Amino acid sequence: MAELYGERGEIPESEFCESWTARTFSLARSAFETVTRSAEQDTGVAATGDDFCYIDYVCDPDLGPVGVVRIKSAEVSTPDSAEVLGAVAEGVQEFVMSHHRVTWPVCGEHDRGLHVGYFQETAVWECSGGTTDGHVVRAIDPAVQP
Numbered sequence: 029m030a031e032l033y034g035e036r037g038e039i040p041e042s043e044f045c046e047s048w049t050a051r052t053f054s055l056a057r058s059a060f061e062t063v064t065r066s067a068e069q070d071t072g073v074a075a076t077g078d079d080f081c082y083i084d085y086v087c088d089p090d091l092g093p094v095g096v097v098r099i100k101s102a103e104v105s106t107p108d109s110a111e112v113l114g115a116v117a118e119g120v121q122e123f124v125m126s127h128h129r130v131t132w133p134v135c136g137e138h139d140r141g142l143h144v145g146y147f148q149e150t151a152v153w154e155c156s157g158g159t160t161d162g163h164v165v166r167a168i169d170p171a172v173q174p
């Protein structure tokens with residue numbers, strides 16, 4: 029953090045924190061678009077509901093300019109695109125399961141639900157079937173090849 033701040037030494041601390049949170053929020057919004065589109069294409073069910081809030085951006089005036097980005101109940105404090113994508117994917121997976129009773133996504137080979145993992149700094153869907161270590165099925169972002 030100190031190092032990063034050093035690189036941006038010209039920016040006042042309040043603005044730096046603001047941009048940090050804003051970047052996380054913007055990553056979360058674009059990850060949300062990517063993941064819901066992919067879920068809806070795969071399952072044919074809606075991945076969003078009116079009463080369902082995935083992403084929440086809280087900025088408490090008493091605590092200063094630093095906001096908090098929440099994906100479901102998990103706070104995401106890092107503007108790391110893979111981590112944000114993974115957190116959003118877990119939220120969408122949970123919604124599709126609880127709202128529609130649909131398991132998404134599923135491994136075509138082993139016919140079981142996948143879970144979020146990270147492979148070479150890319151957020152991926154992993155299957156625990158097959159070998160003991162399981163296998164990477166695909167990147168969560170369909171545009172990325174793991």
Ligand SMILES: [Zn+2]
Nearest residue numbers: 135138155157
């Ligand atoms: Zn599998």
